[in-house]
Amino acid sequence: MGVKLLLDKANVPGIRTYDVYRREGGYRAVEKALKEMSTEAIVEEVKKSGLRGRGGAGFPTGMKWSFIAKPEGVPRHLVCNADESEPGTFKDRYLMEFLPHLLIEGLIISSYALGSNDTYIYIRGEYAWIPDILEEAINEAKANGFLGKNILGTGFDCNINVQRGGGAYICGEETALIESLEGKRGNPRIKPPFPAIQGLWMRPTVVNNVETLAAIVPIINIGGDEYAKIGVGKSTGTKLISACGNINKPGVYEIDMTISVEEFIYSDEYCGGIKGGKRLKACIPGGSSVPILPANLLLKTAKGETRYMNYESLSDGGFATGSMLGSGGFIVLDEDQCIVKNTLTLARFYRHESCGQCSPCREGTGWMEKILQKIESGKGEISDIDLLWDIQRKIEGNTICPLGDAASWPVAAAIRHFRDEFEWHVNNPELSQTSNFGLQHYADPIHVPA
Amino acid sequence: MATIFNDTQMTEFKRLVARYPEGKQKSALLPALHLAQESFGGWLSTEALDYVASLLSIEPIEVYEVATFYSMYNLKPVGKFVFEVCQTGPCMISGSDNIIEYIKKTLDIKPGETTKDGLFTLKLVECLGACGYAPMMQVGKIYKEHLTKEKVDSIIAAYRAEAASN
Ligand SMILES: Cc1cc2nc3c(=O)[nH]c(=O)nc-3n(C[C@H](O)[C@H](O)[C@H](O)COP(=O)(O)O)c2cc1C
Ligand code: SF4
Ligand code: FES
Numbered sequence: 148m149g150v151k152l153l154l155d156k157a158n159v160p161g162i163r164t165y166d167v168y169r170r171e172g173g174y175r176a177v178e179k180a181l182k183e184m185s186t187e188a189i190v191e192e193v194k195k196s197g198l199r200g201r202g203g204a205g206f207p208t209g210m211k212w213s214f215i216a217k218p219e220g221v222p223r224h225l226v227c228n229a230d231e232s233e234p235g236t237f238k239d240r241y242l243m244e245f246l247p248h249l250l251i252e253g254l255i256i257s258s259y260a261l262g263s264n265d266t267y268i269y270i271r272g273e274y275a276w277i278p279d280i281l282e283e284a285i286n287e288a289k290a291n292g293f294l295g296k297n298i299l300g301t302g303f304d305c306n307i308n309v310q311r312g313g314g315a316y317i318c319g320e321e322t323a324l325i326e327s328l329e330g331k332r333g334n335p336r337i338k339p340p341f342p343a344i345q346g347l348w349m350r351p352t353v354v355n356n357v358e359t360l361a362a363i364v365p366i367i368n369i370g371g372d373e374y375a376k377i378g379v380g381k382s383t384g385t386k387l388i389s390a391c392g393n394i395n396k397p398g399v400y401e402i403d404m405t406i407s408v409e410e411f412i413y414s415d416e417y418c419g420g421i422k423g424g425k426r427l428k429a430c431i432p433g434g435s436s437v438p439i440l441p442a443n444l445l446l447k448t449a450k451g452e453t454r455y456m457n458y459e460s461l462s463d464g465g466f467a468t469g470s471m472l473g474s475g476g477f478i479v480l481d482e483d484q485c486i487v488k489n490t491l492t493l494a495r496f497y498r499h500e501s502c503g504q505c506s507p508c509r510e511g512t513g514w515m516e517k518i519l520q521k522i523e524s525g526k527g528e529i530s531d532i533d534l535l536w537d538i539q540r541k542i543e544g545n546t547i548c549p550l551g552d553a554a555s556w557p558v559a560a561a562i563r564h565f566r567d568e569f570e571w572h573v574n575n576p577e578l579s580q581t582s583n584f585g586l587q588h589y590a591d592p593i594h595v596p597a
Numbered sequence: 598m599a600t601i602f603n604d605t606q607m608t609e610f611k612r613l614v615a616r617y618p619e620g621k622q623k624s625a626l627l628p629a630l631h632l633a634q635e636s637f638g639g640w641l642s643t644e645a646l647d648y649v650a651s652l653l654s655i656e657p658i659e660v661y662e663v664a665t666f667y668s669m670y671n672l673k674p675v676g677k678f679v680f681e682v683c684q685t686g687p688c689m690i691s692g693s694d695n696i697i698e699y700i701k702k703t704l705d706i707k708p709g710e711t712t713k714d715g716l717f718t719l720k721l722v723e724c725l726g727a728c729g730y731a732p733m734m735q736v737g738k739i740y741k742e743h744l745t746k747e748k749v750d751s752i753i754a755a756y757r758a759e760a761a762s763n
Contacts, residue, residue: 222618234685234724265618272631272669273725275738308616313627313667316723330626330659332666348621389729391687397729435686435724476728484690492686496723502666 149403150377152365152385153358157245163280165287168248176367177293180256181301184367189260193363195371197383202228202319202356203434203474205458214343215261216351223351225263226328227254227360229270229277230312230319234435234496235476238387239357241399243270243277246361247284251307253360255293256367258305261353265306269324272312281309316500320548321354323502334502335548358387378404382457386475388417392430393481395419404457408432409446411456412479425481428586429565432461433473435493436553438560439486440470443588466560482586486568490561491519497554508551511542515558522569525576532569536562600644602652606636610652622653626663629653630670639679640671668722676711676718678756681735684721687728696732696744697721703753716760717753 161167168174180189194209215223227250231239242250250268258266270277285307288294296304310328312318318327322336325347346352362384366374375383382404391397394412396419402411411417412427421427427442446454449468454460461472480489498512518535521527539555546552562569568584602610609632610625617624629652633645646664650657664670671679682697701707704717711718727733730742741752 231726232724235687235728237726237728240726271726272627272667273735310616310624311628311631313630313663314669315667327627328624329621330623330653330655330663332662348618391728391731392690397731399729431686478687478690478728480690489686489690492684492689496685499723 149401149406150385151401152369152374152377153242153246153249153361153387154399154401163245163247163284165248165284165291168246169291172368173248174252174288174291174293176364177252177255178299180367181259181299181303186260186262189256189367192371193260193366196362196366196374197371197378197381198359198362198366198374199381199383199458200356201358201362201386201475203233203436205472208355208359211343211355212257212261212353214341215353216344217262218351221350222264223262224347224353225254225258225261225266226321226324226347226352226354227266227268227357228319228321228324228354229268229274229357230316230324231274231357232271232316232319232500233474233476234493235391235431235478236389236434236474237391238389238399238475240274240277241389242357242361242387243274243281247280248288249361249364250357251281251284251288251294253363254307255288255298255305256363257353257355257360258307259298259303263353264304265308267328267347268307268309269318269328270309270311271318272314275311278309278311285309315502316496317502317548317550320550323548324354325352332502334504335550337547379455379457380459382459382472386456386472388456388475388477390418390477390479392477392479393422393425393484394479395422402456404455406456407446408454408456408461411477418477418479421479421481423481425483426586427479428482428484429480429486431470431476431478431480431557432456433471434476435478435496436556437471437473438466438469438556439480439489439564440560441564444468444564466556467563470560483583485523485583486561486565487519487523487572490558491516491523493557494519494554497550501550501554502548505546505551507542507545508554511538511551512554514538515554519558522572525572525580527569527573529570529573532562532566532573600633600637600642600648602632602636606632614653623655623659626653626655626660627667630660630664634670639675639677640673674711677716677760678736679718679720681720681722681725683723683725683727683731683733683735685724685728687724688731688733691728691731693732696734696746696749699746699749703749716756 198208199205315333317323318333323333327333342352431439448463458472462469494516498516501508501512503509539558542551543555572579613625613628646660650660708721732744733742
């Protein structure tokens with residue numbers, strides 16, 4: 148059993164309520180932070196913890212906090228990013244549904260550290276039942292003196308409001324989220340200026356992911372140094388992984404980042420192996436935008452070393468032979484899955500979610516979907532595969548926000564590692580409509596059925 | 598249906614606006630559109646959009662821009678129950694294609710259509726953050742997960758019964 152810092156109490160009956168959460172030691176971190184620590188000391192503790200943003204980019208949280216501008220007389224805001232829309236990712240939902248007070252506690256401490264008197268949770272609109280759960284927790288915290296005016300007699304005032312989005316993946320991008328919170332279309336802003344200088348209503352703003360903000364609670368409780376001892380290298384603390392696809396036990400798992408990918412997939416404590424005794428073909432380890440890896444590169448790196456579930460190990464080999472930890476959306480594909488079809492659904496997703504501001508993204512995502520559709524339906528030509536490659540290269544790096552890259556990477560990685568499966572589709576227009584390419588040489592070399 | 602909030606809805610609207618600082622009432626636009634859609638029969642007519650604009654003291658175009666950008670706002674009438682079935686990668690590899698086919702056949706409609714009795718609309722949507730509980734669909738505020746053909750049958754039967762009892 149690995150260390151658990153976030154989900155350790157998830158199974159305590161009634162933990163959703165203030166009384167049980169408090170009895171189990173909840174809100175002690177708020178008391179410690181607000182009564183015993185200066186705001187600078189909290190930021191220092193978060194820096195020491197090595198915590199990296201859990202929304203996907205992995206940017207050091209303490210450093211981000213230290214960038215926030217503090218002009219005289221201008222309010223500052225903390226915004227919690229609960230837009231969670233990256234395919235494969237459903238960990239924030241779990242935290243909010245089952246441990247709402249953990250998030251609220253993290254938000255109070257973070258708001259205090261950043262000087263945010265009005266803090267917002269921006270939650271994807273489809274999670275329509277969760278705002279009620281969060282508002283209930285907010286009201287309970289307020290009734291017990293942890294929110295509202297003059298919290299714990301410290302003179303610090305804080306309100307937390309929940310806003311539902313309207314259904315748009317792009318609003319997970321922090322500047323699009325801010326636009327949306329201002330009641331506009333979710334068009335990402337050109338940076339600079341960064342939100343830390345001019346964010347919500349042009350005021351200094353920090354946007355952090357749900358899981359990042361929840362992790363502030365154990366950091367304050369055990370201290371940054373102790374937190375940093377968990378994990379390995381620059382992957383400190385614990386990470387939530389939402390596992391899905393063709394596995395026996397899909398769900399949300401908390402890992403300390405020292406376990407191997409193999410253990411995560413095959414151990415009964417986590418995914419419990421591939422469903423129906425089938426064989427592992429491929430995996431997208433960090434949400435739909437990170438590169439897909441064939442089984443042989445997933446469990447071991449190109450150098451033949453064991454691959455671990457952490458930032459450094461998953462990206463070992465760069466995009467040539469590695470991937471990314473990303474948002475922790477872990478998508479497992481078995482031997483019967485078609486890589487072309489899977490890539491097509493992702494291309495359609497990004498075309499649908501492009502905000503349309505930049506031509507490479509707006510046009511390119513549509514072209515990629517059309518070409519993939521053509522190949523998948525058995526009407527493709529070999530030159531289409533090269534065209535796809537060319538288009539994704541022209542999108543990447545040429546757009547206002549990283550959605551362009553996020554749309555390119557899955558297509559690039561699929562062609563890079565599974566080019567012969569694409570060619571098989573082109574060369575077998577009829578057969579490919581009734582059967583699959585299968586495993587071929589991509590098989591997991593470790594778990595070979597007897 | 599009158600496009601004007603009743604007292605309860607108006608109280609809720611005021612609560613939404615009060616969450617933002619003075620002069621920033623436009624921030625309440627997305628939540629206000631959700632409220633309007635729920636209050637006015639599941640979709641937003643031009644009158645409804647104009648009404649929200651007048652309540653927030655903003656130009657109608659500011660509301661149209663937003664209502665057309667986000668996928669959750671219906672700009673055309675929909676059935677009483679909208680089945681929004683996820684079709685993205687993780688759901689697809691877990692069998693969503695079969696579920697979509699089955700719903701199409703059972704209700705005899707294509708995606709985007711509504712049954713003749715006005716009860717059901719089928720929409721294909723992208724990842725709803727329930728990938729580990731796939732295949733899945735959203736109906737109103739609720740997620741229906743781990744879908745099977747049998748489960749789809751019982752969901753449809755339950756909604757038919759609900760509609761008949763009203
Ligand atoms: C297209 C796109 C979608 C994103 N979606 C999310 C999201 O749903 N949730 C999230 O926390 N971060 C998302 N991000 C990352 C945010 O822009 C931002 O980096 C993050 O909220 C910062 O918080 P963190 O440092 O705590 O991770 C997205 C980024 C992009 C480019
Ligand atoms: S990259 Fe795509 S989503 Fe991002 S701003 Fe440009 S068009 Fe919009
Ligand atoms: S892919 Fe269907 S809910 Fe995520």
